[in-house]
Amino acid sequence: MPIKIPADLPARLELENENIFVMTEERARSQDIRPLELAIVNLMPTKIATETQLLRLLGNSPLQVNITLLRTMQHESKNTPLQHLERFYRTFEQIRNRRFDGMVVTGAPVEHLPFEAVDYWQELRDIMEYANSHVYSTLYICWAAQAALYHFYGIPKYDLPTKRSGIFRHHVLHASCRLFRGFDDEFPAPHSRHTEIRAEDVAKVPNLRILAESDEAGLTLVESVDHKQVFMTGHLEYDRGTLDAEYRRDLLRGMNPQPPLHYYPQEDPQRMPLMTWRAHAHLFYSNWLNYYVYQDTPFDFTREAGDDNV
Template sequence: MPIKIPVELPAFKVLSSENIFVMNMERAKTQDIRPLKIAIVNLMPKKIQAENELLRYLSNTPIQVEVKLIQTKSYTSQNTSLLHLKKFYNYFDDIKGEKFDGLIITGAPVEQMNFDEVLYWDELKEIMEWSKENVFSTLHICWGAQAALYYHYGIEKYPLKEKMFGVFPHWVNNPNADITRGLDDIFYAPHSRHTEVKREDIEKVEGLEILSESEDAGVFIVATKERRQIFITGHLEYDRNTLRDEYLRDIEKGLKINVPKNYFPNDNSDCTPMVRWRGSANIVFGNWLNYCVYQNTPFNINDIKNMTLI
């Protein structure tokens, strides 16, 4: 079913070329249904790439999805044109009076910093607090997951000896859980981070459930029991070449970086990377939209205010 985005957004052309059903705003207005309202707080440096990646998977839903892109006011991206940001993005102040069925908070390349050292930390705290009464279900990705686990539950992040970088096998702890339903016994997902959260810290918090883990990458998917908060420590949304681009970027900067594991054939960075996670990404994003958002969010979106999260 369609995802509802402006025809001028770069993702419209990209997704249309992949035969993904995207609908322009004018056509969407003629359909007499309430779309899911999803906001994306895009903290990634390459915002257009992140848009393409996330919108690809948000198209996998039974009804229209209306997306609003959010940028931080306290920090302006240096890797995305100001014209693009001005045309397609909102500030939090612009949308905080609205209700949303779903919210996505992306990762960001700041995990080696203390949370309170991040320029937009105070702004992100305000967004996370606001989400408790104004969003039905929030999906946090990578650093966004670590930030939310720390803000909501005081769960710390810990530095790794070396970057968790590559595509790793994972298993599902509860095959009947809604967010992981349909995943293979062993499935793959990309990771790109310098820090981790630990199982023993999460297990101390009543109401949190570890749904998926990896022997190599550790805790992967965590959720509250009512699925109002989802935390994913990796990057299921990544495209084929995203890890490659990060690897080449770090090489060009002269940083010490290993070849991403289980990614290039024979670890040869001249080869085309292997995609092992696309099916799993479709399942997880589809499950979130279907089971955690669509089937449970109130039809009258204003009723979310009476369903305080924490």
């Protein structure tokens, strides 16, 4: 799926070097097709790295996707240049009259805080409510998955005794689910979090279905029964070196972290990590775009609200 992005977005060169099909806005305007409209609410401090990770996976399918990057106004980013945010990002107020076929909401390093103590919590609540009525299917990742399950269903998060970091095996619980088309019975995925959502709490909600879980990492993938909400507690979008960078950052901070589990060969942090989840990551995002966004969304869905296209 060629993703339509600005020609000067930093992710473009890296993706093209990896043979990922990207399309500039100028070329996209010459094609007479109905592209998918996809919003990415990027809550991560390292926004450029997260953009690249997600665009890499969203660009692996045969349809054109228009990407709109969103940021919160209530939080001042200290790790991304203001020029980048002003050039490539929009705010919720600028798009709230539009509709999107799909939306991805990323995680954020705020797990140590109660949800209500996060400085952009009210703005995120507004975005999540907007997504329920203006987005056909929304994928919530890691902390955003916990936040959405709490906001919509009152499901709490729990502190973990130590950070859950590593590559963990996950059991597919519903092989007939379209998100798992082409999947093996088990699949690896990265996790990096200090809190968890528990399966017994999710099981009490009739509108939710648990799709995958891990013996070590716990609940991993949940969906609403209408497929309009997908909650992933892990990070299939992570690069080979993301967990390594987090581990070495925490070492420098004197936090005495444990090395990520099942990540380094022979559990040796001096060796290059193995990339074992890439194929399932591409397949998962391709399935979500195809079966939950493209195949189900009405053709005129994004035109129903009177797009302002600002």
